[in-house]
Amino acid sequence: MVLSNEDIKKEIANKRLIFRPAISEDQIGPASVDLTLSGKFWVFKEKYLRKVLDLSTADFKKAIKRHKGNSITLAPGMMCLGITKEKIRMPPDLIGTLEGRSRYARLGLAVHVTSALVNPGSNNRQVLEIVNFAPFPVTIKEGMRISQVVFERLESPTTKPYSKYGKIARRQ
Numbered sequence: 002m003v004l005s006n007e008d009i010k011k012e013i014a015n016k017r018l019i020f021r022p023a024i025s026e027d028q029i030g031p032a033s034v035d036l037t038l039s040g041k042f043w044v045f046k047e048k049y050l051r052k053v054l055d056l057s058t059a060d061f062k063k064a065i066k067r068h069k070g071n072s073i074t075l076a077p078g079m080m081c082l083g084i085t086k087e088k089i090r091m092p093p094d095l096i097g098t099l100e101g102r103s104r105y106a107r108l109g110l111a112v113h114v115t116s117a118l119v120n121p122g123s124n125n126r127q128v129l130e131i132v133n134f135a136p137f138p139v140t141i142k143e144g145m146r147i148s149q150v151v152f153e154r155l156e157s158p159t160t161k162p163y164s165k166y167g168k169i170a171r172r173q
Contacts (some may be wrong), residue, residue: 004095004152005032012095018152019090033100033149036085036127040071040143043082072142075133080114083129083141085148090124093158097150099127105147109135112148119150122162 004012006029012018020034028035043065054064065082073081091097097119101112114130129148133139141147 002154003032004154006030009034009152012092012152017092018095021088021090022086024087028146030149033151035102035146036087036099036148036150038129038141038143038145038147039084039086039126041084042068042070042073044068044073045080072140074138074140075131076138077133077136080130080132083112083131083147085127085129086144088124088126089119089150091119091121091163093122093160093162094155095152096121096155097123097152099129100149100151102147102149108139109133109137110139110141110147120163120167121155121159122164123167124164 009018009029009032013020013024024034028037045064046066049064068081075081089097099113099117099119101110105112111132111134112129114132116128116130119127127148127150131141131147
């Protein structure tokens with residue numbers, strides 16, 4: 002069952018669903034929460050733009066570098082990684098799905114390529130794979146609400162909370 006705005010507010014009030022920093026009332030939509038973009042971006046290193054990358058052996062941490070500044074302009078077809086300002090602590094019986102915001106999607110911006118899942122038991126900020134599919138450059142900035150998360154209740158709580166069992170989550 003997808004949580005409505007009222008369900009989301011109850012989960013927050015009962016301290017089962019926690020956002021740090023705390024979200025504002027206007028970030029809660031009819032059945033989702035808008036997430037804001039931090040000012041941290043990562044882009045591919047130049048040398049990786051000119052060679053074939055073997056994904057069976059590639060390490061994304063070696064292929065990317067931190068972008069300087071709290072905004073970034075993406076050329077057509079360019080991708081960057083961004084991260085949300087909000088850290089989300091999830092109970093073991095809720096799961097989240099990241100979605101793009103339609104206002105930006107209609108302008109060619111995709112905010113996640115495939116990793117839309119916010120696992121039950123997570124306690125981290127969300128990494129966004131942001132791609133410009135528009136035929137023109139676009140600029141994104143810190144504080145923009147380019148993503149939203151939809152919550153669903155699991156039939157039974159997980160026994161493998163992501164904050165304990167996720168490989169990357171344990172280090173965030």
